[in-house]
Amino acid sequence: MLRTANTENGQVRGLPAADPRITSFKGIPFAAPPVGGNRWRAPQPAENWQGVRECFEFAPISVQDTPGIGDDIYCREWHVDSEIPMSEDCLYLNIWTNAKSADERKPVLVWFFGGAFQWGYTAEMEFDGERLARRDIVVVTVNYRLGAFGFLCHPQLTREQPDAPCNFGSLDQQAGLRWVRRNIANFGGDPDNITIAGQSAGGGSVMAQMACRDNEGDFQRAVVMSGVFGSPYEVNDFFLPQSPELAGKKGERLFEYLGVKTLEEARRLDADYIRSKYSELRNKGEMFFTIVQDGRFCTQDPMAAFRNGTRIRVPVMGGNTGDEFMEFINASDDDGLAEKAKEYFGGRAEEFLALSEARVRTEFGYAPVSAPELGTKEAFLGENSQNEPKNCYYYRFIPDIPGKDNAGTFHSVDLWFFFETLAKCTRPFEGRHYDLARQMCDYWANFIKTGDPNGFDINGNKLPQWKPYTDTDRSEMLFTSDGAKESVEQSRLVRFLLDKTK
Template identity: 80%
Template sequence: MLRIANTENGKVRGLPAADPRITSFKGVPFAAPPVGENRWRAPQPCADWQGVRECFEFAPISMQDRPGVGTDIYCREWHVDPDIPISEDCLYLNIWTNAKSADERKPVLVWFFGGGFQWGYTSEMEFDGERLARRDIVVVSVNYRLGAFGFMAHPQLTEEQPDAPCNFGSLDQQAGLRWVRRNIANFGGDPDNITIAGQSAGGGSVMAQMACKENAGDFKKAVVMSGMFGSPYDVNSFFIPQSLEEAGKKGERLFEYMGVSTLEEARRLDADFIRQKYSELRNKGEMFFTIVQDNKFSTGDPMAAFKNGTRNRVPVMAGNTGDEFIEFLHADNEEQLEALAADCFGDVSDDFLAFPEAHKTCGGGFAPVSAPELGVKSAYLAEDKLPDSRPCYYYRFVPDIPGDDHPGTFHSVDLWFFFETLAKCSRPYEGRHYDIARQMCDYWANFIKTGDPNGFDINGNKLPEWRCYTDSDRAEMEFTPDGAKPATENSAFTRFLLDNMK
C-alpha cells in the first residue's frame, strides 16, 4: 500500500484506514497558514519541510461558531462535538487512496463541504472517503475559510490588493484544486481526470468554480448536490453574489463594530474576537458574508454564465432531496404572493396562482419546489439548447428517513448515502437503507470515473438506466425507499416554473 507520498513541499506519511487496503492522509497543508499578514489575503504558497510529515489526524476546522452547542437538526446530526479544535490556521486537505504505488492513474474526486459559507468542515463524519476509495477513486476533501475570514470585503482590501480583494474562501478552494492537479499523481491519482463536487454551499461553490474562467481545464466533471446557487427568479435566493461595493459597506460596518479603523489594526485582532463580533452582527441580520462579484474570481452573475454557456462546460450530476428547506418564492400573505407573482410571471401570473402549490409557502411553510432545484434545472435546460451541449444527470432523493423526529428527506441527509457512511449515523437505518446507499455510491463512482453514472455496481450487477436531463426528456433518477427508479419530471407546477422564467 502507498503509505508515504511525495508532495511539492515534502514527504507525507498516511495511516491505514478501517479497510487496510486504503491509506488516509489527513491534514496535508496546501497553502501557508492564513494568519497575521496573510489574514484576508489570497492563499499563499506553503513552506517546505524536512523529513516525513505525519498526516495522521484532521487539522483544526475553520473559524466558525462552535459546533455541538445548538439544538437544530444539524447539530444533532453532524456538528456534534463542541470540543473539536478550531483555528484560523486551517488550509489543509485530506486524501483517501487505495493505490499501491504512485504510478497508478485513478480518477479523483475533490470535495467542497457545505454550510452556508459560515459553517462546516472536512472532518464531518459523513465525509469519510473510504467507501469511494474502495471503488478505485482517489478522494480529496479541501478545507477553506468561512464567514468574515473567508468572504469579507472592505474598501481598504480592494485598494491594497485589487487582484484578490475578497472571496478568500473560494480562492482557498481553487488553491486546493490546483494543489491536487500538481500533486495527486504521487498518490496514485490522475490529474487529468478530476471531478469537483459539493453539497449546499459546497454545491454553490462548485457552480462558482465552474463559472470562473481561470479554472478552465482544471476539472473534467462536476457534481452539484442541492446547490445553494441562486433562483432563476432572483427572489429570496440563498446565494445571490453581492456587488463589491455593497459587500465592502458591510466590511466597514464590521470594522466599526470591532472598534478598528484600519486593516493593520484588524489583522492584529484575536481571531476568536473577530468570529464572535461577526456572529453577533450576523445573528442580528446585519450581514451574511458569502461570494462577492469582485470582477476577479467572480466576474458577473454566475447564473448568467450557465445560461449563456460561458462557464466551464463539463458533464454534471445534480439533484436535490425531496424536502429541501429553502423556498423559491416566499410570501407572508396572499397579497405579497400576488405582487411577487406579477413581478416574476407578468401576463401568466394568474396561471401561477392557480396552482395549489403556489400558496404552500405563505406564512413560512415548506416549499413544493426549492430554489436549488429550480436554479440547477434552469441552468441545464439552457445548456441543452447550446451547441455541443454537455450531459446533465439529475436525481431526486426521496426514501424514508427513520427517527423519532420524523425529519423527512431533509436538506443534506443524502450525504450519508452518497458517501455510504450510514454506519456512522445515530439514526436506526435498516438493511434496505444500506442497499440504497451502496447503489447511490456506485452511481457516483461511475460518474466520477467516466462522466456517466450508468454501468455496474461494486458487485458487477448492471444498474438501472439513468437518462440525461434534457428539454425534450426531463428524466430523473429517483432514489426511493425501494432503490433507484428511473422517472420523468411529472410536476406540472415545476414545469410551469421552468418554462415561464423571464
C-alpha cells in the same frame, strides 16, 4: 499499500483506514497558514519540511462558532464535538487512496463542504472518503476559510491588494484544487481526471469555480448537490455575487464593530475576538457569505454563466432532497393568491391558477415548490440550449428517513448516502437504506470516473438507467426507499415555472 508519498513541500506518511487496503492522509498543508500578515490575503505557498510528516489526524477546523453546542438537527447529526480543535491555521486537505503505487492514475474527487460559508469542516464524519476509495476513486477533501475570515470585503483591501481583494475562501478552494493538480499523481491519482463536488454552500462553491475562467482545464466534471437555487416568486440572492461597493460597506461596519480603523490594526486582532464579534454582527444580519465581483476570481454570476454557456462547460450531476428549501406564495386567501399570480406571471396568471398544484395551501403559503429543484433544472436547460451541450444528470432524494424527530429528507441528509457512511449515523437505518446508499455511491463513482453515472454497481449488477435532463426529455433519477428509479418530470407546476424562465 501506498503509505508514504511525496509532495512538492516534502514527504508525508498516512495510516491504514478502517479498511487496511486504503490509506488515509489527513492534514496535508496546501498553503501557508493564513495568519498575521496573511490574514485576508490569497493563500500563499506552503513551506517545505524536512523528513517525513505524519499526516495521521485532521488539522484544526476553520474559525467558526463552536460546533456541537445546542440541540439543532445538525448538532445531533454530525457537529457533535464541541472540543474539536479550531484555528486560523486551517489550510489543509485530506486524501483517501487505495493505490498501491504512485503510477496508477485513478480518477480523483475534490470535495468542498457546505455550511452557509459560516460553518463546516472536512473532519465531519459523513465525509469519510473510504467507501469511494474502495471504488478506485482518490478522494480529496479541502478545507477553506469561512465567515469574516474567508469572505470579508473592505475598501482598504481593494486598494492595497487589487489582485486578490476578497473571496479568500473561494481562493482557498482554488489553491487546494491546483495543489491536487500538481501533486495527486504521487498518491495514485490522475491529475487530468478530476471531478469537483460540493453540497449546499459547497455546491454553490462548485458553481463559482465553474464560472471562474482561470480554472479552465483544472477539472473535467462537477457535482452540485443542493447548491443551485431558483426563485419563482421572490428574489433569493444568497448565491448572487455582490458588488465590491456593497460588500465593502459591510466590511466597514465590521471594522467599526471590532473597534479598529485600519487593516493593519484588524490583522493584529486575536482571531477568537474577531470570531465572537462577527458572530454577534452576523446575528444582526451582517453576514459575509458570498462571492464578490472582484474582476479577478469572480467576473460573472455563476448561475447566469451556467445558463448562457460562459461557464467552464463540463458534464454535471446535480439535484436536491425532497423537503429542503421550499418556496411558497405568501397569500392569505384565494383572492390574494390571484393578485400574486398577476404580479408574478402577468398574462399567464390564469394558466398558473388553473394548475391544481397552484391551489395547494400549507401553513407557509400556496403553491409549494423546491427552490433547488428549480435552480438545478433551470441551469441544466440552459446548458441544453448550447451548441453541443454537455450532459447534465438530475436527481431527487426522497426516501423515508427514520428517527424520532420525523425530519424527512432534510437539507444535507443525502450526504450519508452519497458517501455511503450510514454506519456512522445514529439514525436507525435499515437494509433498504444501506442498499440505496450503495446504489447512490455507485452512481457517483461512475460519474467521477467517466462523466456518466450509468454502468454497474460495486457488485457487478447493472444500475437502472439514468438519462440526462434535457428540454425534450425531462428525465429524473429518483432515489427512493425502494432504490433508484428512473422517472420523467411529473409536476405541471415545475414545468410551468421552468417554461416561464426560458
